[in-house]
Amino acid sequence: MAAVREFESEIVAKRSVMDDAHLVDLSAPSGLVAAMRPGQFVEVLCRVDGSYDPLLRRPYSLYATDPANDRFTLLVRPYGRGSEWLGQQRPGATLDILGPLGNAFEIRPKSRHLLMVAGGVGAAPLVMLSQRAVARGVAVTYLMGAMDAGSLLPASALPAAVEYLVATEDGSQGHRGYVTELVADYIQWADQIYSCGPEPMFRSLRQVVRQHRVTREPRVWVSVERTMACGLGACLGCVVETRRGMRTSCVDGPVFEMDDLLW
Amino acid sequence: MADCSVDLAPRNPRELRLANPVIAASGCFGYGLEYAGLIDVQRLGAFVSKGITPEHRSGNPMPRITETAGGMLNAIGLQNPGIKGFLKKYPPVWEGWRVPAIVNISAERVADFAMMARLLDETPGIAGIEVNISCPNVAAGGYCFGWDAAMSAEVTRAVRQATTLPVIVKLSPGAIDIAGVALAVEAAGADAVSLINTLVGMAIDIRRRRPILANETGGLSGPAIKPVALRMVYQVAAVVDIPVIGLGGIMGVEDAIEFFMAGASAIQVGTMIFPQPTRLMTLIDGIDAWLDEAGFQDLSGIIGLANAGMLARRTAPAVAAAG
Ligand SMILES: Cc1cc2nc3c(=O)[nH]c(=O)nc-3n(C[C@H](O)[C@H](O)[C@H](O)COP(=O)(O)OP(=O)(O)OC[C@H]3O[C@@H](n4cnc5c(N)ncnc54)[C@H](O)[C@@H]3O)c2cc1C
Ligand SMILES: Cc1cc2nc3c(=O)[nH]c(=O)nc-3n(C[C@H](O)[C@H](O)[C@H](O)COP(=O)(O)O)c2cc1C
Numbered sequence: 085m086a087a088v089r090e091f092e093s094e095i096v097a098k099r100s101v102m103d104d105a106h107l108v109d110l111s112a113p114s115g116l117v118a119a120m121r122p123g124q125f126v127e128v129l130c131r132v133d134g135s136y137d138p139l140l141r142r143p144y145s146l147y148a149t150d151p152a153n154d155r156f157t158l159l160v161r162p163y164g165r166g167s168e169w170l171g172q173q174r175p176g177a178t179l180d181i182l183g184p185l186g187n188a189f190e191i192r193p194k195s196r197h198l199l200m201v202a203g204g205v206g207a208a209p210l211v212m213l214s215q216r217a218v219a220r221g222v223a224v225t226y227l228m229g230a231m232d233a234g235s236l237l238p239a240s241a242l243p244a245a246v247e248y249l250v251a252t253e254d255g256s257q258g259h260r261g262y263v264t265e266l267v268a269d270y271i272q273w274a275d276q277i278y279s280c281g282p283e284p285m286f287r288s289l290r291q292v293v294r295q296h297r298v299t300r301e302p303r304v305w306v307s308v309e310r311t312m313a314c315g316l317g318a319c320l321g322c323v324v325e326t327r328r329g330m331r332t333s334c335v336d337g338p339v340f341e342m343d344d345l346l347w
Numbered sequence: 348m349a350d351c352s353v354d355l356a357p358r359n360p361r362e363l364r365l366a367n368p369v370i371a372a373s374g375c376f377g378y379g380l381e382y383a384g385l386i387d388v389q390r391l392g393a394f395v396s397k398g399i400t401p402e403h404r405s406g407n408p409m410p411r412i413t414e415t416a417g418g419m420l421n422a423i424g425l426q427n428p429g430i431k432g433f434l435k436k437y438p439p440v441w442e443g444w445r446v447p448a449i450v451n452i453s454a455e456r457v458a459d460f461a462m463m464a465r466l467l468d469e470t471p472g473i474a475g476i477e478v479n480i481s482c483p484n485v486a487a488g489g490y491c492f493g494w495d496a497a498m499s500a501e502v503t504r505a506v507r508q509a510t511t512l513p514v515i516v517k518l519s520p521g522a523i524d525i526a527g528v529a530l531a532v533e534a535a536g537a538d539a540v541s542l543i544n545t546l547v548g549m550a551i552d553i554r555r556r557r558p559i560l561a562n563e564t565g566g567l568s569g570p571a572i573k574p575v576a577l578r579m580v581y582q583v584a585a586v587v588d589i590p591v592i593g594l595g596g597i598m599g600v601e602d603a604i605e606f607f608m609a610g611a612s613a614i615q616v617g618t619m620i621f622p623q624p625t626r627l628m629t630l631i632d633g634i635d636a637w638l639d640e641a642g643f644q645d646l647s648g649i650i651g652l653a654n655a656g657m658l659a660r661r662t663a664p665a666v667a668a669a670g
């Protein structure tokens with residue numbers, strides 16, 4: 085596994101996306117970005133030196149990487165104290181970042197068709213995954229759900245080869261309803277399914293999959309969200325219960341096989 | 348370069364000699380290995396393992412942690428592999444390490460503390476034991492050992508009889524008379540005391556109208572508890588002769604210096620490690636640099652400097668002899 089570093093990172097650029105969110109391009113020490121894998125995350129210290137508020141780092145999934153320029157991108161939606169602070173930082177500002185952390189979404193060598201199911205900012209790690217998949221010539225269908233049209237990723241965020249379908253709860257774009265209502269049509273087609281989003285979405289996803297899947301295939305991989313402190317498997321504050329016992333979501337996860345999770 | 352080395356068990360022939368006074372606290376540093384890829388763990392004065400119990404524990408339900416103003420609450424529930432699983436897994440690795448590894452033990456029965464101490468005594472790779480007495484005593488209807496001087500002394504005596512390893516007793520801030528508990532464990536054979544453990548606290552999710560932590564209450568740690576910790580270290584250092592290890596909310600060099608001046612011979616760092624792990628290294632260098640700049644040749648020069656009670660006791664025998 086690639087080494088974890090605590091490093092100073094400069095905001096090199098910032099763009100708006102999804103109404104109120106930001107895409108933040110960050111610098112990294114030479115060589116580190118090449119080791120970053122889709123599904124992994126970094127922990128950002130969202131305060132200035134000398135302040136203890138908020139005390140703990142905030143985890144953010146990798147949205148994209150640019151190894152040639154030692155850069156990577158995060159998708160940050162202002163939500164509470166940490167993300168508001170981060171969203172206010174301007175290009176040129178320096179951040180203290182710990183990472184890369186966690187395990188990754190793996191694409192099995194034989195997979196030809198991948199289905200991705202994203203909810204809200206859970207879209208981030210699946211953008212990076214779809215880029216890797218397309219680069220390997222694998223077909224990707226990317227389903228995204230959100231409250232309304234403004235909370236969706238634009239199609240331009242994904243590689244052109246990706247089939248992108250959306251669902252909004254208010255019907256302002258795409259299918260009216262939940263993104264998981266689009267999943268059934270793709271279960272036979274998909275070799276693997278990947279998902280990231282809020283827990284209620286996982287519960288509906290599990291239901292749909294159980295209804296339409298005959299064997300254990302396609303396997304379903306989900307990235308779970310837990311409050312974290314250390315990010316390194318030391319505090320045991322972020323665990324999830326699996327069929328193999330308690331696992332940390334920061335080191336053993338955040339990606340787990342859905343069938344392994346007991347929730 | 349000031350001399351920052353310290354022996355935390357001067358009464359014990361086995362000694363607990365640290366190259367510097369910075370120790371990673373229990374529960375905040377895993378078993379050392381979690382941080383080995385990120386910082387030079389061998390440079391630490393020492394580290395303390397996660398709390399080990401007689402049997403394997405899978406811990407409390409989630410959520411287990413939540414952030415509070417200047418601190419955090421945790422109710423991990425002592426998730427650990429149990430003493431047997433622990434012994435197989437970690438001490439063999441530590442044997443090859445230069446940094447002293449201290450094992451934190453927790454139990455709900457006096458005999459279980461002794462049983463664990465006996466097993467640790469025979470194990471290579473272990474430099475000392477830290478006894479966590481912030482646990483419920485089954486024999487006293489679940490009343491916390493550490494809140495009562497007699498119960499704290501009973502645990503200490505049992506551990507002392509079971510091992511010749513250096514024994515640190517970790518005091519609970521829930522004790523009403525912390526100095527009284529410290530004196531009792533000193534008399535019962537503790538080589539050193541460490542303080543403080545977390546303070547019991549709570550946070551409520553007003554939307555869900557329920558406590559945030561599944562366990563309802565949790566231990567408060569971080570900068571929010573520093574003034575309480577400092578006061579207790581001050582009170583304890585004024586009365587005991589054994590070394591005092593201070594902890595609670597240390598986030599930087601100046602916090603550490605405060606604890607030394609209050610009477611601590613060494614410090615532990617817990618919550619700070621989560622957001623700022625590499626600060627453990629800058630803390631070691633920073634304490635050294637601070638002493639140099641302030642003109643002290645060694646760390647012992649500042650221990651207890653701000654503690655009137657400690658200073659008076661140190662000079663008292665000399666005055667008596669002169670009189
Ligand atoms: C592995 C991982 C990857 C993540 N990736 C991203 C990402 O790519 N982009 C992104 O924007 N965020 C991501 N998050 C979430 C992010 O870490 C923060 O939780 C989020 O930014 C809110 O932090 P805050 O400090 O702004 O809010 P806080 O001040 O911590 O929280 C404000 C309030 O919201 C509640 N709260 C906090 N987070 C959530 C939540 N996620 N769902 C529901 N309630 C919540 C808190 O309990 C509190 O009441 C990720 C989390 C994890 C664990
Ligand atoms: C997540 C977490 C787990 C802890 N686990 C233990 C433990 O197993 N045994 C113990 O004696 N103290 C444990 N502690 C207490 C710390 O060692 C320390 O006493 C306390 O956090 C105060 O120091 P700090 O403010 O520097 O964190 C734990 C603290 C935290 C935050």
Ligand code: FES
Binds near residue numbers: 314319321
């Ligand atoms: S955040 Fe500490 S173990 Fe995962």
